[in-house]
Amino acid sequence: xxxxxxxxxxxxxxQYGKLVxxxxxxxxxxxxxxxxxIYGVDSNVIRGHHALRKSHQILICLKGSVKIRLRTxxxxxxxxxxxxxxxxxxxxxxxxxxxxxxEDAVLFVLASEHxxxxxxxxxxxxxxxxxxxxFR
Numbered sequence: 001x002x003x004x005x006x007x008x009x010x011x012x013x014x015q016y017g018k019l020v021x022x023x024x025x026x027x028x029x030x031x032x033x034x035x036x037x038i039y040g041v042d043s044n045v046i047r048g049h050h051a052l053r054k055s056h057q058i059l060i061c062l063k064g065s066v067k068i069r070l071r072t073x074x075x076x077x078x079x080x081x082x083x084x085x086x087x088x089x090x091x092x093x094x095x096x097x098x099x100x101x102x103e104d105a106v107l108f109v110l111a112s113e114h115x116x117x118x119x120x121x122x123x124x125x126x127x128x129x130x131x132x133x134x135f136r
Contacts (some may be wrong), residue, residue, distance in 0.1 A: 003091035030112035042099040055113040064105030071095040
């Protein structure tokens with residue numbers, strides 16, 4: 001899908017366990033300005049329901065599993081995250097919905113921008129209207 005891809009991070013495995021380093025502008029294609037995580041989500045809850053105008057994000061499921069539905073005006077894909085050595089890059093103007101959280105899921109998010117409500121498109125019809133030119 002355009003403006004999204006699964007990324008594999010370097011994992012250092014040694015006698016003391018595993019370490020996955022992630023550095024902004026090196027392991028990810030942006031400077032990291034915001035970090036947050038989501039956990040304790042019931043399996044029947046769907047989160048997200050939005051797209052971002054300028055922020056890019058990488059979603060990493062540190063524990064458990066979660067599915068991500070990605071949409072554009074011309075495409076739709078579902079990606080399951082369950083490996084803490086992989087991240088899902090989501091560029092701007094991609095509609096996302098997170099669902100089917102396992103009981104122990106911890107979804108970690110790296111963002112290119114600080115939180116600004118104006119960056120969010122929370123109505124799918126408004127999203128389709130705004131994104132149609134971007135995906136031509």
